[in-house]
Amino acid sequence: MKRVVITGAGTVNALAQDVAGTFAAFREGRSGIGELDIRDVERLSIRIGGQVKGWDPEAHFNRQQIVLFDRFTQFTLIAAKQAILQSGLNFDGHLGYEAGVVLGTAGGGVNTWDENYRAVYEEGKNRVHPFVVPKLMNNAAASHISMEFNLRGPSFTVATACASSNHAMGLAFQMIRGGSAKAIVTGGSESMLCFGGIKAWEGLRVMSKDACRPFSANRNGMVQGEGAAIFVFEDYEHAKARGADILAEVVGFAMTSDAADIVMPSKQGAARAIAGALKDAGLAGDQVGYINAHGTGTAANDKTECAAVADVFGHHADKLMISSTKSMHGHCIGGTGAVELLACILALREGVIAPTIGYEEPDPECALDVVPNVAREAKVDVVLSNAFAFGGLNAVLALRRI
Amino acid sequence: MPNEVRDRVIAIIAEQAVLDVADVKPEATLEDLGIDSLGLVESIFAIEEAFDISVPFNANEPEQNAAFDISTVGSIIAAVEQLVVEQKA
Numbered sequence: 001m002k003r004v005v006i007t008g009a010g011t012v013n014a015l016a017q018d019v020a021g022t023f024a025a026f027r028e029g030r031s032g033i034g035e036l037d038i039r040d041v042e043r044l045s046i047r048i049g050g051q052v053k054g055w056d057p058e059a060h061f062n063r064q065q066i067v068l069f070d071r072f073t074q075f076t077l078i079a080a081k082q083a084i085l086q087s088g089l090n091f092d093g094h095l096g097y098e099a100g101v102v103l104g105t106a107g108g109g110v111n112t113w114d115e116n117y118r119a120v121y122e123e124g125k126n127r128v129h130p131f132v133v134p135k136l137m138n139n140a141a142a143s144h145i146s147m148e149f150n151l152r153g154p155s156f157t158v159a160t161a162c163a164s165s166n167h168a169m170g171l172a173f174q175m176i177r178g179g180s181a182k183a184i185v186t187g188g189s190e191s192m193l194c195f196g197g198i199k200a201w202e203g204l205r206v207m208s209k210d211a212c213r214p215f216s217a218n219r220n221g222m223v224q225g226e227g228a229a230i231f232v233f234e235d236y237e238h239a240k241a242r243g244a245d246i247l248a249e250v251v252g253f254a255m256t257s258d259a260a261d262i263v264m265p266s267k268q269g270a271a272r273a274i275a276g277a278l279k280d281a282g283l284a285g286d287q288v289g290y291i292n293a294h295g296t297g298t299a300a301n302d303k304t305e306c307a308a309v310a311d312v313f314g315h316h317a318d319k320l321m322i323s324s325t326k327s328m329h330g331h332c333i334g335g336t337g338a339v340e341l342l343a344c345i346l347a348l349r350e351g352v353i354a355p356t357i358g359y360e361e362p363d364p365e366c367a368l369d370v371v372p373n374v375a376r377e378a379k380v381d382v383v384l385s386n387a388f389a390f391g392g393l394n395a396v397l398a399l400r401r402i
Numbered sequence: 403m404p405n406e407v408r409d410r411v412i413a414i415i416a417e418q419a420v421l422d423v424a425d426v427k428p429e430a431t432l433e434d435l436g437i438d439s440l441g442l443v444e445s446i447f448a449i450e451e452a453f454d455i456s457v458p459f460n461a462n463e464p465e466q467n468a469a470f471d472i473s474t475v476g477s478i479i480a481a482v483e484q485l486v487v488e489q490k491a
Binding site (some may be wrong): 300 | 463
């Protein structure tokens with residue numbers, strides 16, 4: 001089996017429109033969550049989010065591209081450009097046939113759906129732009145990356161709600177490990193901070209009106225974010241042979257299904273995914289120094305996740321660090337695992353553990369070291385990244401310092 | 403008017419619990435009736451639609467929600483009556 005490494009990273013999220021800026025925000029424990037600036041916000045009861053501010057499509061794309069690129073595709077393409085540039089790979093030759101794109105998104109072009117439903121239902125128009133379908137489809141971002149960078153191998157998009165990115169990156173890892181690709185551009189993207197997108201979430205009554213405070217006893221729900229993070233996963237021998245700068249090694253992945261409830265999480269399902277990732281990586285639990293939590297800030301997730309971690313790690317659960325960066329960038333839904341993988345790379349590469357900000361009151365049901373409010377310097381060799389989706393679909397990645 | 407509120411709330415809860423309205427007593431808790439968190443959120447939506455009111459309820463803090471006490475069917479009826487008075491005034 002091949003070893004798999006990460007040789008490039010890029011991102012657009014509420015904290016910054018690149019990796020360096022996102023790392024700086026993680027170090028500072030800075031929040032990117034604020035008042036939403038969207039049409040009809042006054043008709044929403046939830047008015048905060050981790051919105052990408054100052055986004056100017058025209059600075060990046062021409063008119064012909066903008067009519068085809070939903071906001072989630074725009075974020076993806078800019079993040080992919082950064083990642084591929086950093087990797088130093090060029091897919092124009094033979095490598096293009098051995099490289100693909102595997103992305104996660106829950107909703108795809110939600111803004112495009114929203115705008116065009118508005119046009120036909122609210123404004124009574126009987127005609128929509130001819131590119132509505134290719135703009136909103138979930139695989140649009142993956143396809144545009146493949147076209148932009150000449151990636152001609154296995155390419156597709158997976159949708160598993162809040163675990164989409166982790167499932168995508170896990171599959172990319174497995175494909176390179178198994179030898180079916182030399183490199184995969186992978187990660188995820190989401191942009192559903194529009195009237196219809198938020199209104200749908202309001203209905204579940206799990207959203208906070210003021211802040212995302214994971215693991216804090218006074219947490220009162222999740223806050224939505226938006227953005228993308230894209231990585232270049234590459235065969236280790238291939239990366240080494242060309243002298244690439246390796247950001248981290250991907251060493252394990254596991255996915256499980258709760259087969260239980262469409263919204264409530266399960267401790268057993270989460271624990272099986274965490275333990276499965278360790279087993280896949282051939283790691284012992286006490287080698288793990290940091291876990292980037294799913295940590296949504298809901299009552300149900302955070303206590304269930306902490307219980308699952310305690311079950312898997314036993315006494316070591318009290319020694320490892322676990323933080324939720326959703327407190328800073330919000331819950332980027334199908335893109336969230338990818339944005340959160342950046343915190344894992346920061347921990348492995350620079351020895352900085354991103355904090356859980358907004359933490360105010362200890363919760364006995366979340367009695368782990370959640371790295372409250374302030375980033376911490378710590379040398380860690382192995383990290384995990386958790387994602388537990390609605391529908392009971394869990395996906396956990398294991399990474400190692402290299 | 404209060405009786406009308408009571409009857410409509412009970413009808414909504416009975417439908418959610420798949421019970422006869424006669425079997426939904428004011429002292430019953432939602433747990434007694436077999437209504438889970440998703441059923442609760444759906445019932446609140448039905449109440450909002452039926453009375454054209456907005457119910458201040460966050461599923462993350464049901465116990466702390468003084469504005470909308472969900473401890474029993476009776477407390478829900480009382481809370482809805484209060485909201486109807488406040489929001490229809």
